[in-house]
Amino acid sequence: MEVFTVPARLRGLTLVELIATLAVALILLGVGIPGWASLTQSNAITAARNQMQSTLMHARLRAVQLNRHVTVCPSTDQSTCTSDHTAWSKGYITFIDADANRRRGKGETLIRVSQAARSGIQIHSSSGRKSIRFGSDGNAWGSNLTLRFCSPHNARYNRTILLYGTGRSRLARTMSNGSAATCEG
Secondary structure (H helix, E strand, C coil), X not given: CCCCCCCHHHCCCCHHHHHHHHHHHHHHHHHHHHHHHHHHHHHHHHHHHHHHHHXXXXXXXXXXXXXXXEEEEECCCCCCCCCCCCCHHHCEEEEECCCCCCCXXXXXXXXXXXXXXXXXXXXXXXXXXXXXXXXXXXXXXCCCEEEEXXXXXXXXXXXXXXXXXXXXXXXXXXXXXXXXXXXXX
16 A cells, blocks of 8 residues: 655645744734824825925916916815815815905816815814915915814824915924924814
8 A cells, every 4th residue: 555645845834833923923913003004194194285285386386477366275165265274174276366365256267176185184274374375476475374284193293384475385394483283273
């Protein structure tokens, strides 16, 4: 009678090897998942802030190119402005502001529509500046504006865009006075 032996390279895992492999995999997942969640939250804040920065730069450029006022404002319906300085996370629009009133009226050309922020990110502006109007010289006269991008999970990911009256902006991790960026109030 001939005995057939299975070569070592064709054998399966033993129960002990399988349990050890699963234990290592679970430990790696336990360490990796929280890190992945914080990475995705940080990336979502960065993406929202970069989209807004791009919109501001585009609006300023269009104002100078067209020699017209161009306004960026929060919008909940992607067509008209809302006066809520905490509504930027619901979307915002850019339009040629022919009458320079910071509200989109009939006949005012819509240039860009930005959709709502993802992942529950809050975007707030300074309470006194509910919209941003760039003049034909590229300036955004009025008081300086701070746009705050806040994480719903961890305040250490909060970021800001500081917009000056000259129309120039800069990205920052803090408010203009150096304090931590928050979306309260």
